Amino acid sequence: MRSDLLLACISGPLLAVFLLKGKARRLLAAVFGGMLIAFFAGAISGFLAELVRYDAMAAVLYISPAVEEGLKLILFLLFLFVCQLEDAALPDVAVGIGVGFAMMESIALQYTAGDIGAIALFARAFCSALIHVACALMLILAVRMVRRMALETLSGILGIYAVTVTVHALYNLLISAGGAGEILGYCLPAMLIAAWKLWPVIGKDDAR
Secondary structure (H helix, E strand, O other): OOHHHHHHHHHHHHHHHHHOOHHHHHHHHHHHHHHHHHHHHHHHHHHHHHHHOOOHHHHHHHHHHHHHHHHHHHHHHHHHHHHOOOHHHHHHHHHHHHHHHHHHHHHHHHHHOOOOOHHHHHHHHHHHHHHHHHHHHHHHHHHHHHHHOOOOHHHHHHHHHHHHHHHHHHHHHHHHHOHHHHHHHHHHHHHHHHHHHHHHHHHHHHHO
16 A cells, blocks of 8 residues: 555544544544554555465465454554553444544555446445454453453453454455355444344343
8 A cells, every 4th residue: 555545544533633632532543543554454464475475365365364453453452551441432442443444445445446346346345344343343352351461361362363363354255255255245244243232232131
């Protein structure tokens, strides 16, 4: 991704971070951070793909998910320690990071799309936003483990990180397959977010 695209895209959120206060500033900071790590993720993934001589498909399946989810987790932990986030604020930051990441990735996709149709490009960009938000929401579990500082914290964080990488790689694989697999891939992040929203309701019903 070209650096001039990065500068053009982050100028607005960066200005808003300085002008706003409270929750709005935190949300815009998360969006800005998500856009920034998306740029670095593209650069790191490209470097690693060249280093190990992976083609584009192999890089998308094996390198990009690990790099992207790792940077999201690092940024999330940075927000946790710097902003002293409460549990109620974690979903807002997760959504901000996921949306910011997806915005930058969608801009890069549009820049390199060529002759792809507008509807197909919108569907790809929208579902890309959904998968990044879904994976960021799953990382909340890892962040909450850090608060506990229990013996199983490290293994739990690595386990959740592995799950998000696997889900992300599965999404990339499905949308690259075409046909029914592509449709299922586009539906996967929506199902994950729906499950996230329904989980508290199911938990309350079980408690009763």
